[in-house]
Amino acid sequence: MLKEVTLRSPVKPINCLHFINGKYLPSFNGKTFNNINPATEEVLGSVAEGGKEEVDLAVQAARRALKGPWKYTTVEERSKLLRRIGDLILERKEELAYLESLDTGKPFSLAKTVDIPRAAYNFHFYADYIIGVNTDANEQNDIALHYTLRRPVGVIGIIKPWNLPLLLLTWKLAPALAMGNTCVIKPAEWTPITATVLMEIMKEAGLPDGVANLVHGFGTNSAGAAISEHPDVDAISFIGEPSTGAAIMRSAAQNLKKLSFELGGKNPNIIFADANIDDCIDTTIRSSFVNQGEVCLCGSRIYVERPIFDLFMEKFIAKTKELKVGDPLNPETTTGALISKEHYERVFSYIEIAKADGAKIHVGGKRPEGLEKGYFLEPTIITGLDKNSRCVREEIFGPVVTVAPFDTEEEVICEANDTHYGLAATVWTSDLKRAMRITRSLEAGVIWVNTWFLRDLRTPFGGMKHSGIGRTGGMHSIDFYSEFSNVTIKY
Numbered sequence: 178m179l180k181e182v183t184l185r186s187p188v189k190p191i192n193c194l195h196f197i198n199g200k201y202l203p204s205f206n207g208k209t210f211n212n213i214n215p216a217t218e219e220v221l222g223s224v225a226e227g228g229k230e231e232v233d234l235a236v237q238a239a240r241r242a243l244k245g246p247w248k249y250t251t252v253e254e255r256s257k258l259l260r261r262i263g264d265l266i267l268e269r270k271e272e273l274a275y276l277e278s279l280d281t282g283k284p285f286s287l288a289k290t291v292d293i294p295r296a297a298y299n300f301h302f303y304a305d306y307i308i309g310v311n312t313d314a315n316e317q318n319d320i321a322l323h324y325t326l327r328r329p330v331g332v333i334g335i336i337k338p339w340n341l342p343l344l345l346l347t348w349k350l351a352p353a354l355a356m357g358n359t360c361v362i363k364p365a366e367w368t369p370i371t372a373t374v375l376m377e378i379m380k381e382a383g384l385p386d387g388v389a390n391l392v393h394g395f396g397t398n399s400a401g402a403a404i405s406e407h408p409d410v411d412a413i414s415f416i417g418e419p420s421t422g423a424a425i426m427r428s429a430a431q432n433l434k435k436l437s438f439e440l441g442g443k444n445p446n447i448i449f450a451d452a453n454i455d456d457c458i459d460t461t462i463r464s465s466f467v468n469q470g471e472v473c474l475c476g477s478r479i480y481v482e483r484p485i486f487d488l489f490m491e492k493f494i495a496k497t498k499e500l501k502v503g504d505p506l507n508p509e510t511t512t513g514a515l516i517s518k519e520h521y522e523r524v525f526s527y528i529e530i531a532k533a534d535g536a537k538i539h540v541g542g543k544r545p546e547g548l549e550k551g552y553f554l555e556p557t558i559i560t561g562l563d564k565n566s567r568c569v570r571e572e573i574f575g576p577v578v579t580v581a582p583f584d585t586e587e588e589v590i591c592e593a594n595d596t597h598y599g600l601a602a603t604v605w606t607s608d609l610k611r612a613m614r615i616t617r618s619l620e621a622g623v624i625w626v627n628t629w630f631l632r633d634l635r636t637p638f639g640g641m642k643h644s645g646i647g648r649t650g651g652m653h654s655i656d657f658y659s660e661f662s663n664v665t666i667k668y
C-alpha cells in the first residue's frame with residue numbers, strides 16, 4: 178500500500194506528491210526527481226515520479242468514482258462546486274501566483290494578473306455555462322420524436338505542458354468536471370506545483386474522492402505514456418508539441434480513445450502600412466515577448482508592409498529595450514527566465530542558426546548582463562532571414578521573433594500560410610475590407626484583427642494543420658466531454 182502524506186506548501190522544500198482517490202501519495206518505489214527553479218537553478222523540492230502502477234491506481238479510482246455519488250450529482254450541484262473551486266483559487270491568488278512564478282520562471286506580476294485569475298475564471302465560466310446546456314429534440318411529423326441524451330465520456334486523461342500550468346489545466350478540467358467525467362491528470366514534469374495545490378483546493382471545495390486524480394512523471398516510458406496507453410482511459414485531452422501529439426495518437430489508437438489536441442504554433446503577425454502603429458507596437462511587444470515568448474499564441478513571425486518597415490523597426494526595437502529581464506519576483510520585471518536548461522539551450526541554438534544563416538540581430542540574442550544564474554535571455558529581434566531558415570519555419574517557443582518586409586497582400590498571405598502550423602494569426606490594418614479578405618485566406622484557427630490574446634471563452638479555440646485536432650471553448654469543450662445517445666420514440 179502507498180503511504181498517505183500531506184502536501185506542505187509554500188514552505189521550502191516544495192515537495193509534490195501524486196493525488197489519488199483523495200489522498201497525497203508517494204510513488205510505489207519511492208522514486209522522485211528534482212524540481213528546479215529556472216530563475217535561480219536551485220532545487221525547489223522533489224516530485225514523486227509516477228509510472229504505470231501509479232497511473233493504474235489513479236485510473237481505477239477514477240473509474241470507481243464514475244459509479245459513485247458523483248454519477249448522481251445534478252448539473253446545479255456541479256455548477257456550485259465549480260464556482261466554489263474558482264472562489265477558493267481567487268482566495269489563494271497570491272500564494273498560487275508565487276508558486277507558479279517559482280515553478281515556471283514567469284514574472285509573479287503576470288501570474289497574479291493573468292494565470293491565476295484566468296484559472297479561477299475557467300471554473301466560474303463553466304459553472305455558469307453548464308446550466309444553459311440542453312439537448313436536441315426533433316419531432317418528425319406525426320411519426321416519431323427523436324431526442325438526444327448527453328452523458329459523460331468517462332475517464333479523461335489530461336496531459337499538460339509547462340508554459341501556463343494552472344491556466345491550461347483548469348481550461349481542460351473545468352468543462353470535463355462540468356459534464357460529470359472523472360480525470361487522471363499529468364502535469365508537465367517541469368511545473369508540478371500548482372496542479373498539486375489545486376487537488377487540495379478541489380477537495381476542500383467538496384469534490385468527491387477519485388473524481389480528479391493526479392500522477393506526476395515524465396512522458397515517454399513514464400506517466401504520460403501510461404495514461405495514453407491505458408485501456409480504461411476513454412479520452413485524452415492533450416496540450417503540447419505536435420510530435421508528442423503524434424506519439425499519444427499512436428498509443429491511443431490501441432483502444433480508440435477520443436482525442437482533443439492543442440499543439441504548437443508558428444504564428445504570423447501581419448502589419449499593414451495603414452495600421453495604428455502605436456497600438457500595434459504596444460500589442461506586438463506583448464505578442465512577441467510575454468511569458469518569455471513561451472505562449473503557443475505568440476506571433477513569432479512578424480511581416481511588415483515595406484513603407485513602414487523602418488519606422489516599425491525603430492519603434493519596436495526601442496520598446497523592446499525597455500523590457501526588464503530578471504528576478505521573476507521583482508514587481509518591475511517584465512521578462513522572467515525560460516523554463517529549463519534544456520529549453521534554454523534549444524532557444525539559444527536558434528540564435529546560432531540565425532547567425533549562421535546571415536541574419537542581423539538588432540537587439541538581444543544573449544544572456545542579460547549581471548544575471549549569472551538562471552535561464553535568462555534578452556528579448557531578441559532578428560531580420561534578414563530567408564523564408565526557409567529553420568528560425569522562420571520552426572517553433573522556437575522563446576523571446577525570439579523574426580521580422581521581414583512584404584510588398585503585396587498575396588505575397589504575405591502566401592508566406593503566412595507556408596507552414597505546417599495553423600494555430601493563430603494577427604492582422605493589423607485600418608481597412609475593414611482588407612481585414613475581411615485576409616482573415617478568409619489565413620490558415621489559422623484563431624485570428625485577431627488589431628488586437629491579440631483577446632479571448633471570449635464561448636468561442637472556438639484551437640489550431641488547424643499540425644496545430645491541433647478539434648476545438649475547445651464554450652460548447653466545443655462541452656461536446657468533447659459528452660457522449661451522446663439519440664433516442665427515437667415512434668408514436
Ligand code: NAD
Nearest residue numbers: 337338339365395396397401402417418421439440441473
Ligand atoms: P511536450 O509535448 O514536450 O509535453 C507536454 C506534455 O506531454 C508533458 O506533460 C509531457 O510529459 C507529456 N509527454 C511527453 N511525451 C509523452 C508521451 N510519449 N506520451 C504521453 N505524454 C507525453 O510539450 P511542452 O514542451 O511541455 O509544451 C510546449 C508545447 O506546447 C509547444 O509546442 C506549445 O506551442 C504547445 N502549447 C500549445 C498550446 C495550445 O493551446 N495550442 C498551449 C500551450 C502550449
